[in-house]
Amino acid sequence: EVQVVDSGGDVVQPGRSLKLSCSAFGFPFERYGMSWVRQAPGKGLEWVAFIRARGYGGTTHYAASVKGRFTISRDDSKNIASLEMNSLRIEDTALYYCVRLGEDYYTMDVWGKGTTVTVSS
């Protein structure tokens, strides 16, 4: 079964760091781009970052709200995508989804169940 499993959410203080992980199953991970999307309490979906497959340059792209603070990466040998979050702010509190990008490179087609990040003092 094709699925992604996101993990690593926690309660952290403002200014601290946290790393989320996403494990992929059931598809050739190295051929697909991966993304993170978040939903703050009571808000809509917000795209956070994506990383292209290595065969398409492996380039990384970020929303303006997280650029310079968050880093998306991938380890194709372990079928894992990660999101390193630094200098966390209260407004980063959200449910974070790991999402696979489909064969057209930009469709968010397979979603994890989400992992909760709470930034609070």
Add this chain to the structure above:
Amino acid sequence: QSALTQPASVSGSPGQSITISCTGTSSDIGNYQYVSWFQHHPGKAPKLLIFDINARPSGISDRFSGSKSDNTASLTISGLQADDEAHYFCASYTTGSTLVFGGGTALTVL
């Protein structure tokens, strides 16, 4: 990149059809085929309904259809069912090599 514009809410009776609009700019919807629609029930992961403007993934009912005109994409749900009550989000690729979502539309089935 500003969020795409969707109506906050729409409603319809069982069996009716409704359409949700998603308005962007020439930097996103107007310039690309990469427009998607998602259904989001509370407490569940979002579900892809439509991709590339009007394509349906395997397993998605043909009651769901998509279209695009200039900078506006639309999702039409025909034969409304109680289980269609959910939030619906559009998304698009942008000229800045980013992705952007709409603000979401709450669908109420009366």
